[in-house]
Amino acid sequence: MSNVIFSTQISKELNRILDSTKYSKLAVIVDENTLKHCLPLLDTKDYKLIEINAGEKYKTLDTCTFIWQKLTEYSFDRHGLVINLGGGVIGDMGGFCASTYKRGIRFINIPTTLLAQVDASVGGKLGVDFNGFKNHIGLFAEPEAVLIDAIFLRTLPENELKSGYAEVIKHHLIRDFNGWNTLSQSEFNSLDWLEIIKHSVKIKNQIVSEDPRESGLRKILNFGHTVGHAIESHFLNTDEPLLHGEAIALGMICESHISFQRNMISKDVLNEITHHISNHYKLRVIKEEAFEILWNLMGQDKKNNTSNVLAVLLNSIGEATFDCTISKKETFEALNFLNHV
Amino acid sequence: MSNVIFSTQISKELNRILDSTKYSKLAVIVDENTLKHCLPLLDTKDYKLIEINAGEKYKTLDTCTFIWQKLTEYSFDRHGLVINLGGGVIGDMGGFCASTYKRGIRFINIPTTLLAQVDASVGGKLGVDFNGFKNHIGLFAEPEAVLIDAIFLRTLPENELKSGYAEVIKHHLIRDFNGWNTLSQSEFNSLDWLEIIKHSVKIKNQIVSEDPRESGLRKILNFGHTVGHAIESHFLNTDEPLLHGEAIALGMICESHISFQRNMISKDVLNEITHHISNHYKLRVIKEEAFEILWNLMGQDKKNNTSNVLAVLLNSIGEATFDCTISKKETFEALNFLNHV
Numbered sequence: 207m208s209n210v211i212f213s214t215q216i217s218k219e220l221n222r223i224l225d226s227t228k229y230s231k232l233a234v235i236v237d238e239n240t241l242k243h244c245l246p247l248l249d250t251k252d253y254k255l256i257e258i259n260a261g262e263k264y265k266t267l268d269t270c271t272f273i274w275q276k277l278t279e280y281s282f283d284r285h286g287l288v289i290n291l292g293g294g295v296i297g298d299m300g301g302f303c304a305s306t307y308k309r310g311i312r313f314i315n316i317p318t319t320l321l322a323q324v325d326a327s328v329g330g331k332l333g334v335d336f337n338g339f340k341n342h343i344g345l346f347a348e349p350e351a352v353l354i355d356a357i358f359l360r361t362l363p364e365n366e367l368k369s370g371y372a373e374v375i376k377h378h379l380i381r382d383f384n385g386w387n388t389l390s391q392s393e394f395n396s397l398d399w400l401e402i403i404k405h406s407v408k409i410k411n412q413i414v415s416e417d418p419r420e421s422g423l424r425k426i427l428n429f430g431h432t433v434g435h436a437i438e439s440h441f442l443n444t445d446e447p448l449l450h451g452e453a454i455a456l457g458m459i460c461e462s463h464i465s466f467q468r469n470m471i472s473k474d475v476l477n478e479i480t481h482h483i484s485n486h487y488k489l490r491v492i493k494e495e496a497f498e499i500l501w502n503l504m505g506q507d508k509k510n511n512t513s514n515v516l517a518v519l520l521n522s523i524g525e526a527t528f529d530c531t532i533s534k535k536e537t538f539e540a541l542n543f544l545n546h547v
Numbered sequence: 548m549s550n551v552i553f554s555t556q557i558s559k560e561l562n563r564i565l566d567s568t569k570y571s572k573l574a575v576i577v578d579e580n581t582l583k584h585c586l587p588l589l590d591t592k593d594y595k596l597i598e599i600n601a602g603e604k605y606k607t608l609d610t611c612t613f614i615w616q617k618l619t620e621y622s623f624d625r626h627g628l629v630i631n632l633g634g635g636v637i638g639d640m641g642g643f644c645a646s647t648y649k650r651g652i653r654f655i656n657i658p659t660t661l662l663a664q665v666d667a668s669v670g671g672k673l674g675v676d677f678n679g680f681k682n683h684i685g686l687f688a689e690p691e692a693v694l695i696d697a698i699f700l701r702t703l704p705e706n707e708l709k710s711g712y713a714e715v716i717k718h719h720l721i722r723d724f725n726g727w728n729t730l731s732q733s734e735f736n737s738l739d740w741l742e743i744i745k746h747s748v749k750i751k752n753q754i755v756s757e758d759p760r761e762s763g764l765r766k767i768l769n770f771g772h773t774v775g776h777a778i779e780s781h782f783l784n785t786d787e788p789l790l791h792g793e794a795i796a797l798g799m800i801c802e803s804h805i806s807f808q809r810n811m812i813s814k815d816v817l818n819e820i821t822h823h824i825s826n827h828y829k830l831r832v833i834k835e836e837a838f839e840i841l842w843n844l845m846g847q848d849k850k851n852n853t854s855n856v857l858a859v860l861l862n863s864i865g866e867a868t869f870d871c872t873i874s875k876k877e878t879f880e881a882l883n884f885l886n887h888v
Contacts, residue, residue, distance in 0.1 A: 267608065267612065271608065274677060274683070274684060275678065278677070278678055278680065278683070305686065306647075306674075306684050306685060306686050307683070307684065308683060308685075309672065309673075309674060309682070309685045309686050309687055310686055331650065332650075333647070333650060336615060336619070337616065337619055339619065341650070342615070342619070342648075342649060343615060343647050343648065344647060344649075344650045345646060345647050345650050345686065346650055346651065
């Protein structure tokens with residue numbers, strides 16, 4: 207299990223860890239956003255700053271080369287330590303660079319978005335995109351520590367917060383019936399984020415520790431992602447692209463609908479899920495002509511190692527099944543349902 | 548411990564492994580030499596060929612990008628298998644590419660040089676050079692299997708064979724007194740290579756399994772390498788560059804001399820080592836003006852994390868000590884000794 211530390215005093219906590227760790231040099235990786243909004247919240251001393259461009263499109267080997275070059279210029283040896291201060295891109299890419307620099311130096315992740323805090327902070331999946339494929343080059347490695355403080359969420363735009371919240375919803379739907387009942391009755395604006403994150407991370411940690419290399423159970427974390435990824439890709443180059451979590455939220459409605467069609471969940475449960483999601487996210491209408499495009503995108507997903515399209519379905523709230531082959535017909539019906547919510 | 552298989556029937560052995568392994572696709576990585584001399588010795592079927600340029604200067608991220616692209620073009624999924632057929636460059640780089648493709652697919656190494664068979668086949672060190680630094684980007688990962696057959700040595704030029712033999716000498720000097728006595732009295736041309744390799748790999752395996760991440764003991768495998776790497780670098784851009792093992796052989800003479808200067812080994816032992824090495828390798832005269840250059844190269848080595856120059860010294864034949872700080876004076880005396888052997 208990752209060493210995840212929740213704190214309301216991130217700077218103090220980080221300094222405590224740094225004081226107790228023997229390292230030869232320290233680097234902090236930031237982008238222009240975390241340089242401005244997050245770095246000032248720390249009072250770390252004597253570090254080298256590595257600034258990269260913000261955004262998924264810079265999650266590439268070229269940026270890795272830049273980071274490796276900086277570590278080399280700063281004469282980092284095997285006892286150096288890297289702090290990744292940012293969202294999922296910085297955590298995944300900075301962790302990958304640290305884990306491959308001189309065959310691996312240590313790193314600490316400080317995720318600064320809700321999405322990274324509840325999702326990317328656990329599980330040791332590191333890497334970069336390659337030739338248009340997400341996280342195509344990477345490895346599994348665990349950070350020395352993950353430091354989570356809800357203070358970073360204050361500077362986060364609302365849509366980014368909602369994007370992360372989709373993963374919170376997902377964790378409850380696949381694994382926590384009681385938690386879902388509480389969550390679905392809570393007011394979004396009065397949520398205690400540190401508690402929400404703590405609980406969500408705990409769920410993910412349980413799942414990941416039972417199946418660290420994603421050979422089975424861990425796949426349930428892909429709930430909403432088969433249809434959701436396709437929706438995300440489809441809207442990517444439009445005027446109104448969707449954030450990752452926004453697309454996953456819509457994917458969860460669709461995959462819940464398929465579960466309902468198969469009599470795995472009742473109409474009431476489907477409505478409850480749909481209601482909660484549509485309360486928090488702007489729904490999109492997907493033109494019927496686009497259904498075929500989405501279906502093809504699903505077939506190319508790296509989760510699918512056969513020509514079948516696989517998805518995670520719900521047996522009930524709090525229980526999911528992975529590797530379910532879904533048909534084109536039921537997928538189209540689900541997209542149609544989404545259009546009429 | 549790596550799954551190292553010694554065989555005189557490599558093709559049969561490989562097919563046996565492939566038959567018992569479930570994989571979705573198979574790729575064989577070769578260079579122009581192993582394509583010509585080694586691939587014909589296998590009768591593997593239904594594989595994709597990935598051919599890269601031979602030589603250390605192609606051990607780069609650019610070549611990795613080429614390999615990752617090929618795997619992607621061939622639609623390799625997480626259940627694909629890569630066979631690395633070649634020397635240390637192909638084993639290290641092909642293993643690195645496999646271990647980072649989709650966060651890691653399996654690979655089999657078939658080392659085709661003596662150096663790769665006795666050295667690179669064990670220990671899980673993978674990677675590529677970066678900005679002039681050897682193996683700067685990489686990781687630790689174990690192949691599914693390492694297949695060793697002495698048949699590949701038949702097509703190997705004599706200097707390449709000698710280069711690998713230096714590591715055999717090294718393994719005996721640092722860990723096997725009795726083995727050394729046998730080895731030093733054997734005729735080079737009548738050596739039973741499969742037995743020699745088997746024994747050498749066994750020694751390396753013992754050391755590596757006691758310290759897989761090179762935090763202590765494993766460093767004794769660097770015997771001869773502090774001075775040897777500097778000699779290798781120094782002659783690199785001359786008319787007569789040295790192969791890796793040739794340089795390490797000279798480095799072992801120097802580091803044995805320092806051990807003698809410190810009364811760790813006797814004059815007789817020093818002479819015995821020097822005699823055996825000078826019988827097998829062409830010695831080089833290093834101009835006195837170059838001593839200072841070599842000393843500076845030693846200071847930049849990645850093994851040294853302080854301003855000190857560290858080396859492995861011998862307490863006796865079969866026993867070595869690591870992390871010994873050596874002085875400029877004793878290093879110069881050792882180089883001077885080498886010049887007068």
